[in-house]
Amino acid sequence: MPLPNIDADYLKAQLGRLLSTPSPTGYTDTVVRYVSKELERLGVPFSVTRRGAILALYRGRELEGARAIVSHLDTLGATVKMIKDNGRLELVPIGTWSARAAEYVRCTIFSDEGSFRGTILPLKASGHTFNKEVDTQPVGWPHVEVRIDADCYDRKTTEAIGIHIGDFVAIDPGTEFLDNGYIVSRHLDDKAGCAVALAALKAMVDGKVRTPVDIHFIFTIAEEVGSGASSVLLENVVAMVSIDNGTTAPGQNSSEFGVTVAMADQVGPFDYHLTRKLIRLCDQNGIRHQRDVFRYYRSDSASAVEGGADVRTALITFGIDASHGYERIHMHALKSLAELTVLYASSPVEITRDIEELAGLEGFTEQPTGRAPHSEDDPSTHDGPPA
Numbered sequence: 001m002p003l004p005n006i007d008a009d010y011l012k013a014q015l016g017r018l019l020s021t022p023s024p025t026g027y028t029d030t031v032v033r034y035v036s037k038e039l040e041r042l043g044v045p046f047s048v049t050r051r052g053a054i055l056a057l058y059r060g061r062e063l064e065g066a067r068a069i070v071s072h073l074d075t076l077g078a079t080v081k082m083i084k085d086n087g088r089l090e091l092v093p094i095g096t097w098s099a100r101a102a103e104y105v106r107c108t109i110f111s112d113e114g115s116f117r118g119t120i121l122p123l124k125a126s127g128h129t130f131n132k133e134v135d136t137q138p139v140g141w142p143h144v145e146v147r148i149d150a151d152c153y154d155r156k157t158t159e160a161i162g163i164h165i166g167d168f169v170a171i172d173p174g175t176e177f178l179d180n181g182y183i184v185s186r187h188l189d190d191k192a193g194c195a196v197a198l199a200a201l202k203a204m205v206d207g208k209v210r211t212p213v214d215i216h217f218i219f220t221i222a223e224e225v226g227s228g229a230s231s232v233l234l235e236n237v238v239a240m241v242s243i244d245n246g247t248t249a250p251g252q253n254s255s256e257f258g259v260t261v262a263m264a265d266q267v268g269p270f271d272y273h274l275t276r277k278l279i280r281l282c283d284q285n286g287i288r289h290q291r292d293v294f295r296y297y298r299s300d301s302a303s304a305v306e307g308g309a310d311v312r313t314a315l316i317t318f319g320i321d322a323s324h325g326y327e328r329i330h331m332h333a334l335k336s337l338a339e340l341t342v343l344y345a346s347s348p349v350e351i352t353r354d355i356e357e358l359a360g361l362e363g364f365t366e367q368p369t370g371r372a373p374h375s376e377d378d379p380s381t382h383d384g385p386p387a
Contacts, residue, residue: 008331012195015192019175022075044205057214058201058204064355065349067213068216070300071190071218073191075170088152089163093141107146109168111161200342203342229303238312240314241344245323255290258332259336260289260333262314287336287343299315318337
């Protein structure tokens with residue numbers, strides 16, 4: 001089939017709206033409501049779990065053997081650990097990220113009484129006061145604090161405006177869309193993946209794309225703290241493709257252009273057959289792509305498998321520079337991912353045996369061994385004496 005027609009303006013607009021909606025893990029209701037309303041507008045039916053994960057359904061010809069496309073709406077953030085004697089706030093991070101990336105950033109504190117603006121600062125923030133100690137002070141969450149933009153001079157005055165231990169702190173994204181296609185922002189992980197999923201869905205709806213099986217577009221809300229897709233897959237889902245970021249740091253093979261297909265992450269390799277199907281779709285349709293392996297990375301796919309889902313998993317990514325910091329990506333990667341997502345959703349089912357939870361060897365998959373297929377049944381094809 002020809003490459004899907006991806007509405008790049010729509011993709012960019014959705015990304016902008018998602019980025020402007022704060023959603024640190026645990027404070028995601030607003031972004032869940034936004035995406036749900038957008039799915040309604042697209043005419044895509046959906047359900048929302050108790051905590052807020054969204055399961056959108058694109059109906060295919062068959063119910064069984066369904067596929068899932070997964071991205072996550074939650075982002076990094078912080079929680080108020082303590083109200084200090086100077087009226088400022090000590091933080092603990094939500095998700096895994098460095099306090100170095102939090103220094104001198106603007107933020108919003110969400111309390112029971114309303115929201116407050118502030119800045120995360122190192123304890124020694126003024127060069128005019130601390131001179132070279134500004135550069136030599138330690139890095140870490142105990143060494144930063146939130147200065148609230150209110151009359152907060154001690155613990156009592158901070159508590160008086162309604163701030164409490166456990167309040168959520170959302171980090172400003174600082175988003176820029178550049179004319180040359182680059183996008184710079186915090187929280188591109190994984191707001192960009194969610195925008196890709198919405199753009200792919202729109203292309204499928206607009207093009208009346210027919211799929212062989214049901215496609216579940218799932219938006220999770222706790223990936224940054226590890227639980228992600230651990231409990232959101234329906235029983236008829238047999239394959240799951242996560243859309244997330246791939247790091248373009250030194251020593252990695254990811255790129256800010258095209259699709260980066262993850263072969264493995266810190267919990268092990270992704271499914272051999274599903275991963276190579278995605279690579280074939282890229283090859284057959286002229287989608288630029290590269291492969292990569294991530295040492296210090298896990299995604300919704302890992303949480304699903306660890307949660308007990310017996311599904312094939314894969315991870316396709318947009319190359320991202322400075323992940324979990326002030327990140328940069330390119331529209332080329334997002335458009336490429338949306339194209340691949342539609343192609344995968346509409347591609348034929350190749351492993352029909354997967355519909356059965358338990359089955360015999362008939363129809364079971366094979367991987368290359370350097371020998372002819374089924375050579376274990378024919379001693380003459382073995383490289384050495386039969387076992």
